[in-house]
Amino acid sequence: MLAAGVLPAVTLAVGVPPAVRSTRRPRPRVSTYYYEEGKKMAKDPVCGMDVDEKKAKATSEYKGKTYYFCSKGCKVVFDRDPEKVLREGPQMQM
Secondary structure, eight states: OOOOOOOOOOHHHHOOOOOSHHHHHHHHOOOOOOOOOOOEEEEEETTTTTTETTTOOOEETTTTOOOOOOSHHHHHHHHHHHHHHHHHHOOOOO
């Protein structure tokens, strides 16, 4: 016999009843990248993210200028058609 207030294990394995589930909305995604004083920052031309020039995941030279990227994926997009990326500006890709 179960004591008052104790649910059988089978009920717990099924999941949380809808009335008990949280109705809070999920938190918005927040970048974990913070600006530190004195760092030289560049803007990734593909996604618009600020990139520390010393820690950039990739770089490309185009028409005598160095471009810094937050990821190799952004570099690939840029290298395919740099004129298009520079003309259209950063595009959010989430």
